[in-house]
Amino acid sequence: MSVPMNRTAVIMLASGLSRRYGYRDKLLEDLNGKHLMEHAAGVIVGTDALVRVAVCPADRKEIGERLIDRFVVAVNKKPKAGLGHSIAVGVDVALKFKPDAVLLCMADMPFIEEWMLHGLLAYLGGSKGADIVHSGDTIGVRPPTAFSSACFDALARLDGDDGAKRVIGQGGFNVLAAAAPAPLLADVDTKDDLELARKQMEIRDRRRPPAAPEMMERPNLSPIDLGQHEMPRVAYRR
Numbered sequence: 491m492s493v494p495m496n497r498t499a500v501i502m503l504a505s506g507l508s509r510r511y512g513y514r515d516k517l518l519e520d521l522n523g524k525h526l527m528e529h530a531a532g533v534i535v536g537t538d539a540l541v542r543v544a545v546c547p548a549d550r551k552e553i554g555e556r557l558i559d560r561f562v563v564a565v566n567k568k569p570k571a572g573l574g575h576s577i578a579v580g581v582d583v584a585l586k587f588k589p590d591a592v593l594l595c596m597a598d599m600p601f602i603e604e605w606m607l608h609g610l611l612a613y614l615g616g617s618k619g620a621d622i623v624h625s626g627d628t629i630g631v632r633p634p635t636a637f638s639s640a641c642f643d644a645l646a647r648l649d650g651d652d653g654a655k656r657v658i659g660q661g662g663f664n665v666l667a668a669a670a671p672a673p674l675l676a677d678v679d680t681k682d683d684l685e686l687a688r689k690q691m692e693i694r695d696r697r698r699p700p701a702a703p704e705m706m707e708r709p710n711l712s713p714i715d716l717g718q719h720e721m722p723r724v725a726y727r728r
Contacts, residue, residue: 492612493591493638499584500539500607502530504557504597505547505566505576515550516678517597522691525556526678529600535560536604541587544597545580574648574656581645591615592645594654595634600687601674601694602634610636613666621663625670631658632675 517527544561546554554563564583626632
């Protein structure tokens with residue numbers, strides 16, 4: 491059986507050092523009228539995930555401040571410890587919500603789409619018993635990546651620069667490749683990547699059909715129980 495989105499913790503990794511980009515924080519660069527990270531964030535917010543966690547750097551507070559209204563912010567106090575540590579920080583917070591699956595996304599991948607995330611979960615724990623489903627193909631592993639509960643302990647122990655590839659490649663887990671379309675897996679590491687992403691956005695927007703006009707409907711004025719809504723929380727890891 492697959493894991494539903496409402497039983498999944500979606501973790502967006504937004505605490506990288508951007509070493510290849512330069513002195514500016516790439517996640518705050520403009521891409522089609524939004525900060526780069528807002529493209530992935532917007533897709534994640536559109537899901538009905540059990541919890542949305544954003545791993546943000548302690549020394550660049552603007553990242554977390556811009557996300558805290560939509561994500562539980564996990565503050566990474568040691569971003570130099572590498573991608574693996576960043577994942578462990580996010581997983582540590584996510585597991586407090588007792589999910590059945592964890593879905594890792596990168597904040598610098600502006601072309602991911604919601605159907606991709608649901609597709610990864612559809613294969614997780616299905617008839618083939620997948621423990622891990624990544625978006626790449628049989629040649630290369632690419633995020634976003636979904637992990638079943640069998641992987642939680644291994645993810646929580648990660649450290650260093652290898653990231654989740656260490657868990658995927660260590661053996662002992664059934665790994666599936668979803669083979670998502672390559673253009674949707676583009677990430678932004680350099681200024682040249684950002685310019686290419688801008689061109690790709692322009693092409694995508696030109697090809698997107700115009701939205702059909704909608705009929706005006708009477709608004710739903712049903713009362714809202716504010717007691718059912720929780721304020722976002724900030725979680726810290728030493």
